[in-house]
Amino acid sequence: MIDSKYRSVEIETKYVEVDGVRYAYRELGPAQPVDATPLVFLHRFRGTLDDWDPAFVDAMAAERHVILFSDAAVGSSTGVPATSVDEKARNAASFVRALGLGSVDVLGFSMGGFVAQAIAMAAPELVRKVVLIGTGPGGNAETDPPTDIVFEIALKPEYAFEDVRYLFFAEGRDAETQAYIERHALRTDREPPVSEETIQAMVGLILDYMGGKTDHFARLAELRQPALIINGDDDHFFPLKNEWLLYRELPNAQLAIYPQAGHAPHQQHPETVAAQVNRFLGAQDAEASR
Numbered sequence: 603m604i605d606s607k608y609r610s611v612e613i614e615t616k617y618v619e620v621d622g623v624r625y626a627y628r629e630l631g632p633a634q635p636v637d638a639t640p641l642v643f644l645h646r647f648r649g650t651l652d653d654w655d656p657a658f659v660d661a662m663a664a665e666r667h668v669i670l671f672s673d674a675a676v677g678s679s680t681g682v683p684a685t686s687v688d689e690k691a692r693n694a695a696s697f698v699r700a701l702g703l704g705s706v707d708v709l710g711f712s713m714g715g716f717v718a719q720a721i722a723m724a725a726p727e728l729v730r731k732v733v734l735i736g737t738g739p740g741g742n743a744e745t746d747p748p749t750d751i752v753f754e755i756a757l758k759p760e761y762a763f764e765d766v767r768y769l770f771f772a773e774g775r776d777a778e779t780q781a782y783i784e785r786h787a788l789r790t791d792r793e794p795p796v797s798e799e800t801i802q803a804m805v806g807l808i809l810d811y812m813g814g815k816t817d818h819f820a821r822l823a824e825l826r827q828p829a830l831i832i833n834g835d836d837d838h839f840f841p842l843k844n845e846w847l848l849y850r851e852l853p854n855a856q857l858a859i860y861p862q863a864g865h866a867p868h869q870q871h872p873e874t875v876a877a878q879v880n881r882f883l884g885a886q887d888a889e890a891s892r
Contacts, residue, residue, distance in 0.1 A: 608656035610663065611789040615651065615678065620700045623674050623681035626651060626793070627697070630659065631667035638666040639730050641707045641883065644694060644714030645670075646736075647756060647804050650677035650793040656785045658868045661876030662709075666883065669706075671697055675800045677793035683803035687811050687818065691720035695728055707883055709733040712839065712865065713804065716740075716811050716818070723824045732829040733879055736837060736865045738844035739851060740811050740818030746841040747812070757801070770866035772836040778870045822851035829855040830882045832875060834863025856882065 606612065610630050617624050628651055641662065643654060651670050662668050673693050674681030684690040694717055698706055707730050710718030715737020722729040739745065755765050767779040796804075810816055829852050833845050842859065849857040858878060860867040868875040 606656070606788045608660050608785065608788060610654070610656045610659040615791075615793070617678075618697065618700045620696045623693075624679060625674070625693075625697050625700075626672040626676075626678045628670045629668065630663040632664060636666060638884070639705055639707050640667040640669055640703055641709055641733075642694070642698060643668065643670045644708060644710040644717045645672065645676065646712035646714055647808060648796050648801060649711070649714070650796060652677075652789055652793050653786070655782060655866075655869045655872050656788060657872035658876055661873050662879065665880045669701070672793070675803075676796055683797075683800040684807065685803050686807050687716045687720050687816065688724065690717045690807070691724050694721050695725045698728060704728075705730050707731045707733065709735065709879070710737060711735045711868070712737055713808060716808075719818065719822070719825060722827050722829075723818075723821055726827065729827055731883055732825065732827050733832070733882070734829060734848070735832045735868055735875075736834070736840065737831075737848075738812070738840040739822060739848040740816050740820075741814035742819045743814070744843075744847055745812070745814075745819070746843045748840065749838040752838040753805075757805075768838065769864075771864040771870050772834060772862045775862070775864070775870060782869045819851070822848070823853060826853050828882070830879065831855055831857045832860070832867055832878070833858075834860045834865065834867045834870070836863060837865045839865050 613628050613630050615626050615628055617626055651672050654670055672679045673690055675683040684693060708718040715734040718732050718734060722732045755768055771779045831845055831848055835842055849855050863870045
């Protein structure tokens with residue numbers, strides 16, 4: 603056993619097979635079962651099951667059943683890498699159905715937020731509520747691009763301290779960056795890193811999505827489930843204007859912007875963001891709408 607106060611760094615990796623693909627996942631929930639809709643986490647670019655912040659996962663799992671999902675060809679999941687956001691959404695829907703779950707909430711971080719939007723639109727009967735962290739809408743003439751160097755840094759084989767700080771945290775938030783790095787290192791039974799083939803497939807689908815080559819922005823009005831959008835005001839991937847556009851287009855959304863926070867506010871303020879998400883998921887649908 604790992605000497606850690608975080609249960610999520612100790613939970614085993616499980617697998618479920620769907621159409622010849624073995625999907626890796628981890629699940630964690632309250633000590634006593636609760637009557638709450640399960641929450642499926644959808645990972646970021648280059649993210650594996652290991653990259654979710656243990657402090658955030660544990661805080662979420664204190665109140666509900668949390669399932670961390672690894673898409674095809676990510677980490678120890680088998681199969682071939684998805685080449686579009688919609689394909690990723692189909693994979694996630696197949697995974698949820700394979701677990702025998704009739705309805706779930708979805709939480710997508712960054713690229714996972716693209717997938718969360720897509721699955722909510724494509725399979726509305728499967729998704730009750732949507733949480734979008736550090737993400738944005740599909741690109742169009744109104745959306746702003748990321749900073750010039752963000753993808754150059756994101757594609758580095760290994761991230762130095764300053765890379766992690768730039769990508770995920772706000773300027774000057776060195777203490778929070780170091781705390782996350784230390785939490786991230788707690789798990790020793792780790793997933794394989796994302797392969798170069800999968801990275802390139804992810805890059806392609808991200809560029810298509812953010813570059814306006816898909817119809818996701820035009821279809822946002824179809825996403826009628828209650829949605830909570832969370833971001834920091836110092837996000838190098840998704841300028842703040844894009845969050846307002848996403849909020850404007852979604853019929854039933856709330857927007858929370860964390861000051862002096864970066865792309866990953868749930869890593870900079872894990873307990874605070876988890877409390878907000880749990881309140882949103884626990885509220886009645888009428889209360890979750892604006």
